[in-house]
Amino acid sequence: MKQTWELVNPEGVVKVERLRLSKRPTTLEGKTVVLRWNGKPNGDVFLDRVAAMLSREVKPVRVIKAWEAVPETIEPISGSQELSLALMRKLAALKPDLVIGAQGD
Numbered sequence: 001m002k003q004t005w006e007l008v009n010p011e012g013v014v015k016v017e018r019l020r021l022s023k024r025p026t027t028l029e030g031k032t033v034v035l036r037w038n039g040k041p042n043g044d045v046f047l048d049r050v051a052a053m054l055s056r057e058v059k060p061v062r063v064i065k066a067w068e069a070v071p072e073t074i075e076p077i078s079g080s081q082e083l084s085l086a087l088m089r090k091l092a093a094l095k096p097d098l099v100i101g102a103q104g105d
Contacts, residue, residue: 025098028054029059031098034064034091034098036073037065037102038101040103044065047065048065
């Protein structure tokens with residue numbers, strides 16, 4: 001009995017599209033910085049320290065802790081593109097010049 005095998009590549013095809021990066025501010029003075037925590041342990045501890053350092057080192061700067069201002073943004077894994085976009089819209093509503101995100105563990 002003769003067997004026939006077909007070899008297939010399970011990697012699939014990924015279409016990569018170029019993205020244009022956002023402009024980066026040259027200074028944080030007078031800017032609004034949103035700190036985004038995803039709910040993992042100690043990420044908030046790190047971001048609290050970032051907030052303290054920014055407030056001490058940069059005058060004036062407005063620091064918003066998203067997990068306090070908009071608690072529903074504490075989301076470890078968004079689960080879908082739609083949920084990610086909804087999260088992004090909530091953060092964008094805070095009118096940040098810069099968003100700093102941190103995980104934990």
